[in-house]
Structure formats: structure tokens, C-alpha cells
Amino acid sequence: MIVGSLQESPDPTPAGAFPDPSNLTLDNYVAIDERIDLLQGLLNSGIxxxxxxxxxxxxGVLAGYALAVLHxxxxxxxxxxxxxxxxxxxQLLMIPLYVLIARDYGLADSYLGMILPFAINSTxxxxxxxYFLQLPRELFDSAAVDGAGELRTLWSVALPLVRPVVLTVVLLTFIGPWNEFLWPFLITKEQSMQPLAVSLANYISNVAASAANPFGAVLAGAVVLAVPAVVLFIVFQRYFRTTNIGSGVKG
Structure with missing residues (x-):
């Protein structure tokens, strides 16, 4: 994908998977940035x-803790x-949600309207x-004896022990909304508010054919969209390991 985004002329042969110095250029990134504003799209995706x-x-933490620890x-x-x-x-809920968010709540053309349907993730x-069920009950009993309330116990006792799963949930959740284009497209038609995935979808369907190198321009946009997810995984991959929760219990 990176090699294709840098090609001045598309090379569909197997040799095209390898960089050719005589066929490398940054014009594809310039071309797609002029059409959809990559930085603004990244900012919208980030929000x-x-x-x-x-x-x-x-x-997720509050509900998971309540379901696992509280009676x-x-x-x-x-x-x-x-x-x-x-x-x-x-997809089955998309139309009812659109009616609820856009008509009843009046949140069309807003970031809140895009975020609200995904704010609670049952997974x-x-x-x-x-993961909270795996924590020894003695930890919570000890915190209660010391006078800690439920929120203090959750923050000081439970969360530090499940930090790897918090990071895992962050990464797995990140991929969904970062690549989501259908729901934001329904909520807002304002190009200045559309996430990068929506802008790329519009570009592919409407104006890609008018570019000097549509293939390279589309791949350039895909590279920009993929880089944050790859960087996030590389940064946090060392935390994706099982926590030794039993070490928190003496004896």
C-alpha cells in the first residue's frame, strides 16, 4: 500500500510491490490533500x-465493575x-438511531451525534x-475494611490490576470508529466535519477518476488513515500481556 501510494505510474505487476526509485513521487499525497484536506479529516477522526x-x-469500566463486584x-x-x-x-439499528439522533435529539451535523450511538460498548x-471477576475478592474486602468507597476501590485497587485489558479495549475499540464511514456520513454532510474515512469514501466514489493517478491517490489516503492505528498498536503492544493478579494477595 505504501509503495503504491508513492508510485508516479501504477504498476499492477508483481514487480510493482517493490519500490522503483525512478517511479517514486509524493504527488499522490499532494493530489488527495488538495481534494479532501487530510489534516482536517484526521482531526475529525480523532475527535x-x-x-x-x-x-x-x-x-465499560463502571458497568463491568458493577456487574462483577457489586451485589x-x-x-x-x-x-x-x-x-x-x-x-x-x-446495521439493523442504524435507521431508528438516525431518526432518534437527527430528528428527536437534533444532533445532526454535530460531533456528539456521531459519538452518542457508540458511547456504550456492550463488548x-x-x-x-x-476480568474484574478474576480479581481476588480479598482485595475488595481489604479496601472496604480500610474505609475505601466503591469508586476509590475501583480507581486504586481494581483498575491498576487490569491495566493491560484497558489498553486492549482501547486498541480494539479504536479500530471500529476510526474506520467507520457509514454512520458519520448519515449524520453530517458537512465536509469540514467528516472523518477521514468518510472523506476517502466520497473521494473514491465521486472525484477519484479525475485525478492524474487515482490508484495512487486512493492508496495515499489509505496510508494516512492506517498510520495512527499502526502506531497505536506498536506503542502499546508491550502492555498486551496477562497480568499476574494473584501477586496482589499475601499468603
């Missing part, structure tokens, strides 16, 4: 994805509903619940 990540982690009536039913949500495809809730 959309950052809002989704914040909601996913905050609500309250209806906990089993709530967990069953969280599992049931997994079998409902998002993240289930993952956090399962």
Missing part, C-alpha cells in the same frame, strides 16, 4: 474516535441483556466484567 473511546472506557437485584438479567445485544447487528462491558 470522533476519542469521544467513542472515552465513553467506552468510562461506561444488586437484577444483575443477572442486566448481564443477559448485555450478551443479547451482541447478536443485534448495528467492553462484558470484557471488563470477566
Amino acid at each position: 470522533f474516535t476519542g469521544g467513542v473511546l472515552l465513553g467506552t472506557v468510562v461506561f 444488586w437485584r437484577g444483575r443477572g438479567v442486566t448481564f443477559a441483556l448485555a450478551l443479547l445485544v451482541q447478536v443485534v447487528p448495528f 467492553a462491558v462484558i470484557v471488563f466484567r470477566q
Whole structure:
């Protein structure tokens, strides 16, 4: 993909997978940036994805902790509903959600309208619940004896022990909204607010054929879209390991 984005003339042969110094150029990046503004698209993607990540982690941790540690009536039913949500495809809910967000809430052409349907991720809730269930109960009992409330226990005792899974949820959640183009396209037609994935989809369907090298320009946009996800994985990959939660218990 990187080699193709740098080619002045497309080379569809197997040899085209390897860089040819005589056929390398940055004009493809310039061409697509002139059409869709890559930096603005990246900023919009960052706002959309950052809002989704914040909601996913905050609500996922709170709900997962409540389902795993706290005892309250209806906990089993709530967990069953969280599992049931997994079998409902998002595409089935898209039209009702659009009517709710755009017409009832009046959040069309807004970042909040793009973020709100993804703010709570049932998969993240289930993952956090399962990891919180693995923590020794003695840790929470000791915190209660010391006078810590539930929020203090969650922040000071539980979260440090499941930090790798928090980072894993962040990375896995990041990929979805970062590559999402259908829902933001429905919510806003303002090009200045559209994430990069939406701008690329519009470019491919509308104006790519008018570029000097449509193949290279599309690949250049794809490279820009992929780089943040690759960098995020490289930075946090060392944290994706099992935490030795048993070491927190004496004896």
C-alpha cells in the first residue's frame, strides 16, 4: 500500500510491490490533500474516535465493575441483556438511531451525534466484567475494611490490576470508529466535519477518476488513515500481556 501510494505510474505487476526509485513521487499525497484536506479529516477522526473511546472506557469500566463486584437485584438479567445485544447487528439499528439522533435529539451535523450511538460498548462491558471477576475478592474486602468507597476501590485497587485489558479495549475499540464511514456520513454532510474515512469514501466514489493517478491517490489516503492505528498498536503492544493478579494477595 505504501509503495503504491508513492508510485508516479501504477504498476499492477508483481514487480510493482517493490519500490522503483525512478517511479517514486509524493504527488499522490499532494493530489488527495488538495481534494479532501487530510489534516482536517484526521482531526475529525480523532475527535470522533476519542469521544467513542472515552465513553467506552468510562461506561465499560463502571458497568463491568458493577456487574462483577457489586451485589444488586437484577444483575443477572442486566448481564443477559448485555450478551443479547451482541447478536443485534448495528446495521439493523442504524435507521431508528438516525431518526432518534437527527430528528428527536437534533444532533445532526454535530460531533456528539456521531459519538452518542457508540458511547456504550456492550463488548467492553462484558470484557471488563470477566476480568474484574478474576480479581481476588480479598482485595475488595481489604479496601472496604480500610474505609475505601466503591469508586476509590475501583480507581486504586481494581483498575491498576487490569491495566493491560484497558489498553486492549482501547486498541480494539479504536479500530471500529476510526474506520467507520457509514454512520458519520448519515449524520453530517458537512465536509469540514467528516472523518477521514468518510472523506476517502466520497473521494473514491465521486472525484477519484479525475485525478492524474487515482490508484495512487486512493492508496495515499489509505496510508494516512492506517498510520495512527499502526502506531497505536506498536506503542502499546508491550502492555498486551496477562497480568499476574494473584501477586496482589499475601499468603
